[in-house]
Amino acid sequence: MRKIRIGIVGYGNLGRGVEAAISQNPDMELVGVFTRREPSSIHIHTEGVTVFHVNEAVNFKGEIDVMILCGGSATDLPEQVPYFAQWFHTIDSFDTHAKIPEFFDVVDQAAQENGRVSIISVGWDPGLFSLNRLLGESVLPAGSTYTFWGDGLSQGHSDAVRRINGVKHAVQYTLPVKEAVERVRNGENPELSTREKHARECWVVLEDGADQTAIETEIKEMPNYFAEYDTTVHFISEEELKQQHAGMPHGGFVIRSGESGDGDKQILEFSLKLESNPMFTSSVLVAYARAAYKLAGMGVKGAKTVFDIPFGLLSPKSPAELRKELL
């Protein structure tokens, strides 16, 4: 059987992760990496694969099955997904929750018109966490769903700290509050405020001569980012930051705590503990690329989400093998 031919658009953390994930899946091959930067400035790992300018992608119609779009949700994906859906099945990790319905409609139109399958908002949240929220409320209609994130590096919050005058470098971790998680796991179904669910921890490298006390106060009082949370600020050396905070760990829990029809307490929990957030997200994108390819082979077209994809399509194994080995 011929391999599923994959293209990557955008070669940041996510694009590199997709490249690495393809190498773990023998039924797939990487055909090309596409970038808006100068292609010769980009060095990829896969031997024999070329980096092209993004404008050349159209020439790969019929040579790439699924294009995995690794750009950002703010401006890249809303433009790129409908564009690439003209010629390829697509996978993206669009994660602006509020704009998903609108994004879906635009992508659906492009994919329908061109007979492509586009699976949008793939990853772990949105993605695997969304699936577990849906499963929980479908199986236990009477109950509460809780999502906790962390321990994990938050890019947006790290950036917010870095923008403060006098901060040379910083990382921010989101931490689920252990007591809250335990109460939920015990089936107490608590009502939890923002502060009760998550805490924030910052590791900050100061510029020479910066006012440590003033910066700590500025972080802790920053509205929307930190003021609503219990925030701890640690000041460290640049060297320490590089050594101990270079990774991009993340994870979290989705917990459905409900009662079955007779009043018995029943608790479902899905959790992730990730050493690398982008590498894991990429692994999910690649599994869903296989599903897009298989769906297209069944004559399906249009935009889809993880809610529309049977898990069987994520696997290289046949339905009969799956029933025998995994059911």
Added chain:
Amino acid sequence: MRKIRIGIVGYGNLGRGVEAAISQNPDMELVGVFTRREPSSIHIHTEGVTVFHVNEAVNFKGEIDVMILCGGSATDLPEQVPYFAQWFHTIDSFDTHAKIPEFFDVVDQAAQENGRVSIISVGWDPGLFSLNRLLGESVLPAGSTYTFWGDGLSQGHSDAVRRINGVKHAVQYTLPVKEAVERVRNGENPELSTREKHARECWVVLEDGADQTAIETEIKEMPNYFAEYDTTVHFISEEELKQQHAGMPHGGFVIRSGESGDGDKQILEFSLKLESNPMFTSSVLVAYARAAYKLAGMGVKGAKTVFDIPFGLLSPKSPAELRKELL
């Protein structure tokens, strides 16, 4: 929109659970309960619903959409599922893992010939646990999958203890070994023997004059059931057993511990903590009944497993609502 019309075949723990679960799902209604026993001997909870002999089910063709089969896997389901698939979509919880492929083929033929949808082997294992084994290996092809069961009451092992001469009553709990679970959660990917994964705990009420020491030895040395495990035996009074061991709790964990393409450790875990095993299984059956009904509405027919069902079909909500609220 008219409700999904459900029938129940078999009114044991599972059948009662299905009845209770239907009452939590306003888009469904229970049309009838079917039994091999004398119908008048069975008292159900739902007002206005009648108990019929199982031979009368054929008369409900066109009046029941989905028949949920609540019999046992040893002899009931292999006979009943292909029979009922002549007239109704069906859901069952067939759980003899080794015979699933054969069962699937027989049911598929009946369902295909009669234009029905039959989702087989639904529940939590096989079922939700199977889904997470599949998800784990699809997203992280390099890694190991572990399934732990418990703390939970095992019907088969309880029965084995009860068959011993001198035992008046007994319950047996399967317990995951905490150290093993922790090692797996820490990403150690250990190789674990049967004894290292699970322990067994028995609570036994003796007949008057029974030999306690001999019975304890007989339990602990019973091949296949207890000899391969660390087994603890407690002797208690009948009253104590009734008060403290009347429930049917269960649960467990599916853990996928793998590495993404660059070598980062990534861990997925799905866990259940159930106060009532049959009540939860019933809740899962009912959610999949909805999926069978929706699939049939799309013109699908034949046997299916949980691997073939997109989670979106489990919910009463529309795809657009799901994208907006849960993605």
